[in-house]
Amino acid sequence: MTNEEDLINAMADLEEEKVLDLTNQLLKDGKKPVEIFNIIRKGMTIVGDKFASKEYFLADLIYSAEIFEEINKILMPLIKKSGDSKQLGKVVMGTVKNDIHDIGKNIVIGLLRAEGIDVIDLGVDKPIESFIEAIKKEKPKAVGLSGLLTLAIDSMKKTIEAIKSLDPNIPVIVGGGPVDADTCKYVNANDWAPDAVEAVKVFKKYLD
Numbered sequence: 001m002t003n004e005e006d007l008i009n010a011m012a013d014l015e016e017e018k019v020l021d022l023t024n025q026l027l028k029d030g031k032k033p034v035e036i037f038n039i040i041r042k043g044m045t046i047v048g049d050k051f052a053s054k055e056y057f058l059a060d061l062i063y064s065a066e067i068f069e070e071i072n073k074i075l076m077p078l079i080k081k082s083g084d085s086k087q088l089g090k091v092v093m094g095t096v097k098n099d100i101h102d103i104g105k106n107i108v109i110g111l112l113r114a115e116g117i118d119v120i121d122l123g124v125d126k127p128i129e130s131f132i133e134a135i136k137k138e139k140p141k142a143v144g145l146s147g148l149l150t151l152a153i154d155s156m157k158k159t160i161e162a163i164k165s166l167d168p169n170i171p172v173i174v175g176g177g178p179v180d181a182d183t184c185k186y187v188n189a190n191d192w193a194p195d196a197v198e199a200v201k202v203f204k205k206y207l208d
């Protein structure tokens with residue numbers, strides 16, 4: 001078995017020490033932090049599946065997030081600033097109302113900032129008004145909405161409706177677990193991305 005598979009399984013089995021050891025091992029082997037984030041995400045998805053099938057409880061979900069926080073402390077500082085110091089513009093980003101998941105959003109924000117994009121992070125469970133106020137105050141070039149719950153899709157749709165009636169030209173980009181091309185169309189977003197690396201490419205399209 002490769003270290004990658006071991007890491008996915010260690011995360012899925014909530015073996016904190018093993019997860020940290022394997023993360024350090026993969027770094028030594030030359031894996032990029034973003035690639036390791038993607039590997040660990042696969043383990044988190046299994047944690048979610050085990051929760052859905054009642055093998056795991058809420059406490060296990062919480063513990064998976066705590067393990068992730070430790071990994072974050074190792075990997076985030078290693079996400080290199082890009083050589084290009086040109087500021088690419090401002091983005092407002094938040095997790096939509098009724099949803100408190102932010103691990104994925106925070107990775108996206110870390111990568112965007114490393115690329116010289118100024119990100120205003122609104123946090124989690126943000127109602128429509130928070131986005132509207134931030135857009136009026138910060139005048140961003142694009143807005144990012146994150147959500148992991150199926151419920152979040154409805155919040156995204158309503159939030160985008162309000163954003164577009166304030167300014168029909170502001171690009172809104174969506175992402176998170178349940179988001180795909182169909183969701184993007186349904187909520188009337190301009191674009192979407194399945195992971196943090198793609199998210200950076202998509203945001204850059206709208207900032208250049």
Ligand code: B12
Nearest residue numbers: 048062099100101102103104144146149150175176195196
């Ligand atoms: C960890 C976790 C939690 C933690 C979250 C901690 C935190 N600070 O975020 C805690 C314990 C708090 C939690 C709570 C709950 N959770 Co939860 N959770 C998860 C779990 C296991 C992992 C999520 C995660 O962090 N993945 C890793 C990150 C890196 O991946 P990601 O979030 O997808 O992000 C990537 C991309 O999506 C993308 N991306 C993310 N945001 C954005 C934004 C933009 C703009 C773009 C372009 C891209 C982008 O880039 C990221 C990096 O590559 C998932 C399982 C799963 N399948 O996802 C369940 C899951 C999301 N949770 C679930 C549930 C049900 C809950 C609870 C309702 C449980 C409960 N009974 O209380 C509560 C929700 C409370 C609420 N109101 O929000 C369900 C959702 C089911 C559904 N369809 O609605 C899931 C799918 C588990 C399951 N299979 O049942 N959870």
